[in-house]
Amino acid sequence: MNIRLITTAHQIHVDSDTVLVLGYFDGLHLGHQELFKKARQMADEKGLKVALLTFPESPKLAFVRYRPELLLHLQSPEDRFQKLKELGVDELFLIDFTTDFASKTAKEFVEQYVKALRARVLIAGFDYSFGSDKNNVSHLATYFDGQVEVIPPVLDQGEKISSTRIRQDVIKGRVKEAARLLGHPLSSRGIVVHGDARGRTIGYPTANLAPIDRTYLPSDGVYVVDVDFKGHTYRGMASVGKNITFDGKELRFEVNLFDFSGDIYGHTLTVHWLDKIREMIKFDSIPQLVAQLEEDEVVARKWTKD
Numbered sequence: 421m422n423i424r425l426i427t428t429a430h431q432i433h434v435d436s437d438t439v440l441v442l443g444y445f446d447g448l449h450l451g452h453q454e455l456f457k458k459a460r461q462m463a464d465e466k467g468l469k470v471a472l473l474t475f476p477e478s479p480k481l482a483f484v485r486y487r488p489e490l491l492l493h494l495q496s497p498e499d500r501f502q503k504l505k506e507l508g509v510d511e512l513f514l515i516d517f518t519t520d521f522a523s524k525t526a527k528e529f530v531e532q533y534v535k536a537l538r539a540r541v542l543i544a545g546f547d548y549s550f551g552s553d554k555n556n557v558s559h560l561a562t563y564f565d566g567q568v569e570v571i572p573p574v575l576d577q578g579e580k581i582s583s584t585r586i587r588q589d590v591i592k593g594r595v596k597e598a599a600r601l602l603g604h605p606l607s608s609r610g611i612v613v614h615g616d617a618r619g620r621t622i623g624y625p626t627a628n629l630a631p632i633d634r635t636y637l638p639s640d641g642v643y644v645v646d647v648d649f650k651g652h653t654y655r656g657m658a659s660v661g662k663n664i665t666f667d668g669k670e671l672r673f674e675v676n677l678f679d680f681s682g683d684i685y686g687h688t689l690t691v692h693w694l695d696k697i698r699e700m701i702k703f704d705s706i707p708q709l710v711a712q713l714e715e716d717e718v719v720a721r722k723w724t725k726d
Contacts, residue, residue, distance in 0.1 A: 421505040423512045432536040434511055438471040439463040440539035441509070443548055445474060447494030448503045449602045451545070451574035451581040458569060459543045460508035469510040471537050479517040494586060496633040499607060513537070526551025530563040541567045576601060593639040595693035605646070605692040609633050610673060612684050624713050626659075626674040627684060629691070637673060642697045644720040647677055648690040654680050657720040658691055661700040678721065695723055 426432060439459045445452050456470070463470045476497065481490055495503070504512060515521060524532065529551050534542065542564055548557040560568045573580035581601050589598040590606060599605040610629025631637065640661035647654045658675040675691055697716050703709040 421501070421509050421512055423501060423514065426513055426515050429532040429536045432513060432533070434469070434471065434536075434538050436469050437538045437540045438469050438511065439466070439541040439543060440534060440537050441470065441472045442542060442544045442550070443474065444479060445472075445500075446478070446583045447586055447602055448500065448507070449494075449581050449583065449586055450576075453507060453603060454574055455543055455545060455571045456504075456507035456509065458571060459541075462541055462543070462569070463508070463510075466540070468540060470508050471511040471513065471539070472504065472509050473513045473515065473533060473537060475517045476514050477517065479522075482517050482519060482522050491634050492636050493634055494583060494590070494602070494606065494636060496607070496609060496635055503604075511537075523552050525553050526555040526559060527563050530560075534564060539564070539566060541569065543569045543571065545571050546573055587636060590636045590638050593641050593643075593696045595638050595643060596695040599694070605694055606636070606638070608635055608637060608673075608691045608693070609688055610691065612687050612689060614685065615672070615674070624676050624710070625681075626676045627689060629673045629675060629689060631673060632688065638693055638696070640700045642700070642716055644694040644697060644723045645675060646692040646694060647675055648692070649677070649680075649684070649687065654678060655721060655723075657697065657716055658693075659700070676717075678717070694725075 424431075439462050441455055441459050443452070443455070459470045462468070478490055484490070493500075501512070542560055544557050544560065546557060548570075549555065550560075555562075557570050560570075575581070579585065586598050586601050589595070589601070595606055608629075608631060610631045612627045613630045615626070615628030637660055641659070643658045643660070645656050645658045647656050654677040656675050656677045658673070660673055661671065675689065697719050701712065703712065
C-alpha cells in the first residue's frame with residue numbers, strides 16, 4: 421500500500437483508475453470493514469485499484485471548540501495503516517482537514533479531488549457528508565458521473581456499529597464489547613519506564629508504561645490483557661488508575677506479564693485489552709491486596725474469548 425501525505429489536489433498522482441472510498445474511519449470497525457470489502461470486490465471485478473482519501477485527525481477539529489479527546493484515536497496510525505492494507509487498500513492519501521479544505525463546495529471537491537484520483541466508482545457510508553454546502557451521500561451522483569455505492573449501516577443488537585459507540589464502550593471499561601464491534605481487541609502501546617517498584621516486593625512485578633500514542637485508554641480498573649514483546653505474546657493483567665491502596669495521586673498504566681521475568685526498561689510493549697476483571701479497590705492491608713491479585717491472576721489465565 422502506498423501512503424502519501426498531500427496538502428492540495430495537485431499533489432495527487434495515480435497511475436490507474438480507482439474505486440475511491442470516502443470517509444474518516446476511526447477504528448476501522450466491522451461497519452467500516454463492509455465498505456472496504458465492497459471496494460476490494462468491485463476493484464477486482466473491474467481491474468481497478470482501491471484508493472482512500474481520508475484524514476489523519478478528526479474533521480471535528482475544524483468545526484468545534486477544542487477538547488483534548490478530539491486528538492485521541494481508537495487506533496494508532498501504524499495499526500490503522502496495517503489494517504487498511506489488510507482490507508485491500510492500494511493507494512492511501514492523507515490530507516489535513518483544514519479550513520481551506522473545509523471551504524470546498526461539493527462540486528469543487530468532486531472536480532478537484534475525485535477526478536484527480538481517477539475514480540470510476542465511489543464508495544461511502546450511509547451517513548457520509550461532503551462539501552461546505554453540506555451535501556449528504558445521496559448527492560454524490562449529482563456531481564459524479566461514475567458509479568456510486570452507498571453502504572447501509574451494519575447493525576448490532578438493533579443499533580448501528582459506530583466509532584462513537586465503541587469509544588463509549590472503551591471509556592466505560594467495556595473492552596470486550598469494544599473488541600467485538602471492532603473485530604479485534606483495542607490496543608495501546610507504551611514505553612516501560614521506572615515507577616515505584618512496589619510490585620516486585622509483593623510478588624507481582626509490573627511494567628510501568630508511558631503511553632506513546634494518542635489512543636484511548638479504558639477506564640480505571642484491572643483488565644485481562646495480551647502483551648506483545650519481542651515477537652512473543654504473553655498473557656497478563658493490566659491496571660489503569662491511581663494506585664489508591666498506596667494513596668497514589670497520578671494516573672498509572674501498569675502491566676504484569678505472566679511467565680516472564682527480567683528488566684525491560686526502555687522497551688515498547690503493545691497491550692491488547694481483552695476484558696475487565698474488576699474496578700480499582702482500596703485495600704486495608706498488603707495481604708488483602710496480594711490475595712486479590714492472586715484471584716485476578718486466576719481469572720486472567722483462564723480467560724478465553726468465548
